[in-house]
Structure formats: structure tokens, C-alpha cells
Amino acid sequence: MFKHAIVRRPGKNFADGLASFKGAPPDYENALGQHDAYCAALERCGLAVVRLEPDLEHPDSTFVEDVAVLAQNSAIIARPGARSREREVDGIREPLKKFFQTIHEIEAPGTLDGGDICEAEKHFFIGVSRRTNEGGAKQLAAFLARDGYTSSLVDIRAMKSILHLKSGVACVDDRQLVVMEELAAREEFRGYELIRVAPGENYAANCVRVNEHVLIPVGFPAIGGELARRGFRLVPLDVSEFRKMDGGLSCLSLRF
């Protein structure tokens, strides 16, 4: 069960963050409204939400999931792989100290973005990506092992379609993974029941189990229907402004 979430409100220079999206830039007022609705949804799922102030030095800092990985008894401060995001971690140490006694840090030359880390109960899938290198992944695996977790590395460097591992896979319970087709055949996921997302709905592979609910982006009826048939209680949320900055539902919070 999760009890808490940490979020960071988008700053007014949010549109200056990194983005591969080529359309119109995000609308700040809309982004704030969507962020508020996201926080309210987390509260309805039973979480106490810590809202951090915008960090104007780091336009991508609303994607707070990328700066840490949280386990049962420890927090691991990430080391973001994008230069412009490296120092974002400075803003998460103090908030995490209020909740975690044991805090580790990924060290250079390792890099790691929290968006590459998919927790499946006592096992963590660690994506090796354009942001997370093998060194960072192995450091994380070692920290998690001390806490009794197993982990496996999933190399997604050859995939152009996703930025982070969790853009393509989500764990909705201890045996079921929501996964985009392109990842479904991966050896690492063998043994799990795979709920496949059709290519047209790939964005919805980044859904988030929060206690009794699953947060899902609006507008993806096939995967939404499939999850509902399986008995999941869905909370549809519009995060279109964050999508324009390559972000999804999971990256907007740290949950623990």
C-alpha cells in the first residue's frame, strides 16, 4: 500500500524542458490544471501528497519520478542522464530525508533516471536506456539487493519509440504487467501475465497502480476496457500538456 506521494508543480518555464515532440508547446495554465487534477486523484486514492514548489532552474523538474527510486526501507537518489537535469536531485534530498533514514546516491560515471525503474513487488526491472547506463543500473541493483529486492536489467537502447522503460511497461499487480507490443517478447518479462497494449495506444502503457486504483491517461479505450474487464478500478486523467514534454502519468510523482 502506498501512503504518500511527492510531486513538484510545473514552473512557468516548463515548456523549456527537453522534448522530442514537434507540435505546439504545452499551455502552462492547462498544465497547472492537469497537475492539480492529478494530485487530487492521488488524494482520492488515499495518499497524502507533498507538493514541492516549482524549481525554475530545472524546467523538467515536475517529472519528479526521475530523481529518485524508493524502496521499502531506503531511497536512492538518481543521477539523471540528461545534462540539464543533473542537478535536479539537489531539490529532492531534504524532502526524502523526512521519510527515509537510509538514503543512497548513484555516483558518476553511473547515470540513472527513475523513469527507467519499474517495481514489481520484490523485483525491480531496471531499464538501460539513453538516460540510464549500465553502471547506474548496477549501482541501483546493488543498493536494492541490500534491501532484499531482486532486479533485472532490460536494455532498451535500441528502441526509438520510448524514452524510459516505464514509458513501455507498468506493473499493475505482482503478476500482471501492462506492456507495449514491442516489449512483450522480452525474456525478462517471462513468467508474468502480460496485458498487451496495441501500438496505437502505446502512451497508455505508462499507467500507474495506486492502491485499489489504476491511473490511466484519457483516450485509450482498448487498454482501458481490458483493464476494467480484469477488475481494475480506473482513474482516467488528462495529462496531454505533459505528454508534449515526453512525460506521462508515472513521472509526475514519487509514490511510497
Ligand code: CIR
Ligand atoms: C525529459 O526529457 O527528461 C522530460 N522532458 C520528460 C521526462 C519524463 N519522465 C519520465 O517518463 N519518467
